Amino acid sequence: QLGYGELAEMNGWLHFDTGRYDRAQFYYGEALRTAQLADDLNLEVLVLASMNTLARYRGRPREAIQLIQLAQRRSAGWAPPRLAALLTAREGVCWAQLGDADASRSAMRRAFNVFHPDADEEDPPWIGFFDAAELSARRATASSYLGQHAQAAVQMRTTVEGLDNHFQRNRAYYSVRLGLTHLAVGDESAACAAVRPVLSLFTDVRSGRAHTRLTEFCAAIKDSRRRKTRDLLEQAHSLNLHGNAA
Secondary structure, three states, rough: OHHHHHHHHHHHHHHHOOOHHHHHHHHHHHHHHHHHHHHHHHHHHHHHHHHHHHHHHHOOHHHHHHHHHHHHHHHHHOOHHHHHHHHHHHHHHHHHOOOHHHHHHHHHHHHHHHHHOOOOOOOOOOHHHHOOOHHHHHHHHHHHHHHOHHHHHHHHHHHHOOOOOOOHHHHHHHHHHHHHHHHHHOOHHHHHHHHHHHHHHHHHOOOHHHHHHHHHHHHHHOOOHHHHHHHHHHHHHHOOOOOOOO
């Protein structure tokens, strides 16, 4: 049962990352039922956290909040610090998506207060990705939802600078998000400076979400008259990374 549930959750994540949200929902549902039948809280919390992100991407912040709060209740009493921080930070992002700045800030404060950078022997294996840089990324996402783009740029810069070097997919993804955040405040030069160093990574990065963000970035700068910006678009075009955005 656990093997099937873990495989279903992974299938859900792969479909989510490629934008097939209906298929992702199906597999997450399979994984959640299996976790509950097996009475495995770790898998159940993982699936609820994954479903939270899916609901947020589908523009359903209230549903996303309910899912992540359920995950917090199911992990109450045994969640190690990094897991508790991740779940609370995701709640903060959803409150921001809903437009509730006070609730978002309150959740983010709780997340930063409980977070500990060191691994805990009780950490579930799937939480290994979540470090200080990832926590900063959640705060940047919340700031962007709230329209606080200058703050989001600072926070996303902290994320990019703090990433472990072997997380190339995350470096590409967050660097483009940093570029988009700079564009939101009208700083085209800083935006291109953020994206240019990671452009070549996209030849190996297969994440659908990362490529979608790059497409958004190229579409946002396609009418620019700046020489360096046009050069960046030409580079992206030569690598055939963003479809017809240029």
